[in-house]
Amino acid sequence: MSVYDSLDSITEELRKCMKCGNCQAVCPIYKESRQEVGAARGKISLAEFLLSGEIEMTKGMADRFSLCTTCMACNTNCPCGVRFDKIILAARAEGVRKQGLHPVKKIAFTALKMQRMFDFGMKTGSIFQAVALKNIPDRHSKLARMRVDIGIGKDKVFPMLPKRTLRSEFPEVIKVKNPKMRVGFFTGCMINYFYTDIGRAVIEVLTENDIEVVIPKFQACCGIPASVNGDAGSARTLAKRNLRAFERMGADALVVACSSGGTAWKHVFSELLENDPELKPLADKWAAKSYDISEFLIHQVPFKKEGLGRVSRKVTYHDPCHLNRGAGISKEPREILKSIPGVELIEMKEPGRCCGMAGSFSLVHPDLSVQISDRKTADIQTTNTDTVATGCPACRMQLQSGIENADIDEEVLHTIQILAESYRAGKKELNSSK
Amino acid sequence: MLAREIVQELVQALGRENVLTEQEDLLTYAYDATAAMKHHKPDVVVSPLSTEQVAEVVKIANRHHVPIYPRGSGTNLSGGTIPIGGGIVLSMLNLNKILEVDQDNLTATVQPGLIIQALNDEAAKHGLLYPPDPGTVTTATMGGSVSECSGGLRGLKYGVTKHYIMGLQLVLANGEIIRWGGKTVKNVTGYDLVALLTGAEGTLGIITEIIVKLIPAPEARKSILAVFDNVDKAGRAIAAIIRNKVIPATLEIMDNVTIQTVENFVHAGLPMDAEAVLLCEVDGYKEVVEREAALVERILKEEGAVQVKIAKDDTERDLLWLARRSALPALAQKRPTTVLEDATVPRSKIPDMLKAIRRIATKHNLQIATFGHAGDGNLHPTILTDERDVEEMKRVDLAVEEIFETAIALGGTLSGEHGIGIAKMKFLDLEFGEAGVAVLRRIKEALDPDYILNPGKIVRRD
Numbered sequence: 001m002s003v004y005d006s007l008d009s010i011t012e013e014l015r016k017c018m019k020c021g022n023c024q025a026v027c028p029i030y031k032e033s034r035q036e037v038g039a040a041r042g043k044i045s046l047a048e049f050l051l052s053g054e055i056e057m058t059k060g061m062a063d064r065f066s067l068c069t070t071c072m073a074c075n076t077n078c079p080c081g082v083r084f085d086k087i088i089l090a091a092r093a094e095g096v097r098k099q100g101l102h103p104v105k106k107i108a109f110t111a112l113k114m115q116r117m118f119d120f121g122m123k124t125g126s127i128f129q130a131v132a133l134k135n136i137p138d139r140h141s142k143l144a145r146m147r148v149d150i151g152i153g154k155d156k157v158f159p160m161l162p163k164r165t166l167r168s169e170f171p172e173v174i175k176v177k178n179p180k181m182r183v184g185f186f187t188g189c190m191i192n193y194f195y196t197d198i199g200r201a202v203i204e205v206l207t208e209n210d211i212e213v214v215i216p217k218f219q220a221c222c223g224i225p226a227s228v229n230g231d232a233g234s235a236r237t238l239a240k241r242n243l244r245a246f247e248r249m250g251a252d253a254l255v256v257a258c259s260s261g262g263t264a265w266k267h268v269f270s271e272l273l274e275n276d277p278e279l280k281p282l283a284d285k286w287a288a289k290s291y292d293i294s295e296f297l298i299h300q301v302p303f304k305k306e307g308l309g310r311v312s313r314k315v316t317y318h319d320p321c322h323l324n325r326g327a328g329i330s331k332e333p334r335e336i337l338k339s340i341p342g343v344e345l346i347e348m349k350e351p352g353r354c355c356g357m358a359g360s361f362s363l364v365h366p367d368l369s370v371q372i373s374d375r376k377t378a379d380i381q382t383t384n385t386d387t388v389a390t391g392c393p394a395c396r397m398q399l400q401s402g403i404e405n406a407d408i409d410e411e412v413l414h415t416i417q418i419l420a421e422s423y424r425a426g427k428k429e430l431n432s433s434k
Numbered sequence: 435m436l437a438r439e440i441v442q443e444l445v446q447a448l449g450r451e452n453v454l455t456e457q458e459d460l461l462t463y464a465y466d467a468t469a470a471m472k473h474h475k476p477d478v479v480v481s482p483l484s485t486e487q488v489a490e491v492v493k494i495a496n497r498h499h500v501p502i503y504p505r506g507s508g509t510n511l512s513g514g515t516i517p518i519g520g521g522i523v524l525s526m527l528n529l530n531k532i533l534e535v536d537q538d539n540l541t542a543t544v545q546p547g548l549i550i551q552a553l554n555d556e557a558a559k560h561g562l563l564y565p566p567d568p569g570t571v572t573t574a575t576m577g578g579s580v581s582e583c584s585g586g587l588r589g590l591k592y593g594v595t596k597h598y599i600m601g602l603q604l605v606l607a608n609g610e611i612i613r614w615g616g617k618t619v620k621n622v623t624g625y626d627l628v629a630l631l632t633g634a635e636g637t638l639g640i641i642t643e644i645i646v647k648l649i650p651a652p653e654a655r656k657s658i659l660a661v662f663d664n665v666d667k668a669g670r671a672i673a674a675i676i677r678n679k680v681i682p683a684t685l686e687i688m689d690n691v692t693i694q695t696v697e698n699f700v701h702a703g704l705p706m707d708a709e710a711v712l713l714c715e716v717d718g719y720k721e722v723v724e725r726e727a728a729l730v731e732r733i734l735k736e737e738g739a740v741q742v743k744i745a746k747d748d749t750e751r752d753l754l755w756l757a758r759r760s761a762l763p764a765l766a767q768k769r770p771t772t773v774l775e776d777a778t779v780p781r782s783k784i785p786d787m788l789k790a791i792r793r794i795a796t797k798h799n800l801q802i803a804t805f806g807h808a809g810d811g812n813l814h815p816t817i818l819t820d821e822r823d824v825e826e827m828k829r830v831d832l833a834v835e836e837i838f839e840t841a842i843a844l845g846g847t848l849s850g851e852h853g854i855g856i857a858k859m860k861f862l863d864l865e866f867g868e869a870g871v872a873v874l875r876r877i878k879e880a881l882d883p884d885y886i887l888n889p890g891k892i893v894r895r896d
Contacts, residue, residue, distance in 0.1 A: 015770050016766075016767070018467075018469065018763075018766045018772055019465060019466070019467050020467050020509065020570070020573075021467055021507055021508060021509040021570070021573050022570075022572070022573060024507055024509075025549075025551075025572040025573045034481070034525075034527040034528060034530070034547075035454070035459065035462075035481075035525075036459075036462040036463060036508065037458070037459055037462045041462075042462035045461065045462055045464075045465060046458065046461060046462065049461055054461075055457065055458070055461060058458065060456055060457075060458040061458050063458075064458050064459075079759075079760070079762065079763030079766075080763050080766055080767060081767075
């Protein structure tokens with residue numbers, strides 16, 4: 001029985017909790033709100049009261065269960081090994097069954113399911129975004145702020161939508177001379193619509209390493225925004241579409257450059273399709289060959305070091321929760337950064353603490369999200385670096401927003417962009433020495 | 435349910451955002467970290483932002499005869515923060531500032547909602563240390579640990595919370611604000627209310643500011659692990675270390691049941707057939723640490739340890755301590771309910787206590803694992819059970835009672851560091867007799883005649 005289908009699935013997980021409260025020490029929400037319901041112990045107790053029948057799944061309960069960034073810091077700090085990430089998913093799914101989805105989320109997830117409509121909307125958005133968003137002068141990238149508050153505050157800084165989506169910019173198959181393997185690239189929505197620069201860097205680095213890149217046209221949203229908020233139905237639809245799209249094109253491996261995409265391909269598709277005899281084996285097959293780009297470059301390729309040019313940057317690295325605790329990938333991106341000539345890596349305090357973005361969490365709890373972000377921004381500032389690297393476009397958006405609002409001169413990039421920059425610099429060095 | 439006007443008065447005094455009234459929030463203040471306790475939902479939860487607001491809340495509670503349950507992080511193990519009479523839970527977590535670190539007088543002044551570790555982090559910047567370190571150091575608040583007089587792993591050399599509390603600001607049960615004690619080492623002016631309030635579990639007054647003593651942080655430390663095939667030998671080794679004038683910062687023991695459970699859980703390399711393991715840490719100046727570690731090693735061997743290991747670096751040290759730190763969580767995995775006691779005896783009686791606990795376990799057919807702070811006599815007999823099993827819980831109650839009786843017969847006490855709360859209230863007679871319990875009641879009634887402050891804890895109202 002999966003956590004998406006019944007609250008009973010977590011009875012054993014709940015029983016492990018001995019209410020010691022150790023989760024309070026690491027919970028980013030509790031740290032800001034200082035209310036018991038913020039930490040895992042509070043929500044675990046509510047889930048228990050729900051199962052014992054002391055309280056029903058009210059709208060208020062669903063609201064309380066929305067208070068989690070799913071950063072999994074409590075999992076790691078729990079002496080009893082309670083998997084709170086499972087508990088929160090089950091509780092939210094129960095909430096959706098009993099209370100329906102939060103109206104904002106309902107609109108969002110329906111849109112994600114209708115790919116072509118969404119594509120059209122984003123394209124229209126890129127033309128008319130100036131109506132809603134106000135440009136912010138920034139030396140690094142095109143950023144904007146909401147002109148009017150639509151309920152998510154006006155502090156949030158967004159990247160401007162590029163004119164073309166990543167997937168319309170490239171053919172479905174990007175060929176190289178003498179390919180050593182064929183890799184499928186799952187772009188994810190944020191890279192496809194907002195951060196095409198990350199996508200281009202992924203393609204650049206892979207082709208530089210003689211790898212043929214396949215970007216299936218019919219790939220869809222990873223479905224994580226839906227599944228973490230309890231909308232298992234939408235998530236299932238998307239999982240199936242993605243599996244079929246990649247299966248049709250075929251590849252030796254699949255890479256992602258965002259932590260939601262990684263979580264989806266490595267774990268969630270299989271869990272969602274547990275009872276689907278046709279697609280479960282397919283999900284398992286792809287799960288076994290899905291890699292985060294940094295993991296792939298370190299362990300599977302390994303990426304070539306000759307040709308790396310000098311990149312003069314002082315870099316601090318922020319660990320995305322789902323890449324670090326979710327997939328155990330924290331050394332790999334640092335290894336990549338350290339291998340780049342000219343890059344100086346300076347660690348910030350608690351690089352693994354959540355940035356507070358957490359997808360739609362930041363839309364439903366904008367104030368909390370900003371408070372969590374401010375703490376992160378302050379930690380970044382004390383490193384005296386000029387660049388923040390991270391492995392997730394959603395984190396990048398949040399970090400960028402925090403840094404912009406604090407008025408610090410710091411560029412936020414995906415690790416892979418710095419590697420691509422180094423290969424480019426390498427070519428330039430080679431040309432000028434000729 | 436509270437009358438609507440009380441909630442309105444609280445909102446007026448503290449602001450809407452600092453008053454919780456929805457049942458989804460209230461239910462999360464109905465419990466603390468104590469196992470097998472009934473939960474009780476409060477009527478309202480308030481989080482004041484100043485001492486004056488605390489006083490306001492107390493005055494409102496007085497006017498309407500509503501109980502107040504002060505609360506920090508709710509990590510205590512005696513049911514001390516459970517709002518058994520409904521009423522107001524007073525969360526102190528918004529009062530979480532370090533007001534001052536005074537390097538000249540070696541003190542810090544803090545608010546009660548501050549997490550202990552935050553004080554340690556700040557003190558460390560000045561090369562100073564606040565020694566009390568309960569297992570909950572990263573979660574528990576200063577106010578909570580002063581109110582419970584927390585102990586921890588460093589009790590043997592450094593003492594416990596009460597040895598570091600120099601002054602308090604208090605809101606009394608009638609809403610008046612007073613200060614007692616201060617930054618002076620010497621102070622004999624009037625009764626020692628600071629000592630009385632430390633460990634009073636929030637029943638005599640509400641702590642709103644704390645002056646603590648800090649000490650210079652030790653320069654070096656070294657950890658040593660010793661394995662014994664016999665509990666008496668381990669007991670004699672503890673005595674021999676002390677007799678040789680070495681006072682380790684920490685001296686911990688784990689019994690056979692604990693060793694087996696921990697080893698299965700974390701694979702730290704402990705021999706499964708060992709009857710007892712001692713874990714010792716010496717600290718101080720580098721040269722002293724070297725000398726003491728060598729001496730401890732020699733004594734442990736002389737006393738018949740079958741294996742002695744000294745950690746060479748921090749990695750090895752962490753590995754040694756992993757086993758000890760995993761003791762409680764590992765045990766908690768075995769059965770759904772973990773009843774953790776803290777009966778304490780003079781350290782020379784540790785082997786007697788260990789053997790008695792084992793006898794009690796056999797007699798009542800229960801699983802009891804024991805580990806704890808051997809150096810200061812504070813043991814944690816841990817009963818692994820299931821609170822849904824009514825028959826077994828009866829046997830648990832009997833065993834707990836016998837453990838307490840044994841501890842007192844050996845010249846010890848009911849509770850070394852967890853406090854009385856609700857959990858051990860009915861055993862106070864064993865230790866104090868009726869006349870002693872009456873003294874507790876008279877003190878309570880002198881300071882809180884209407885039983886407004888954390889009623890139903892320590893002292894029963896008869």
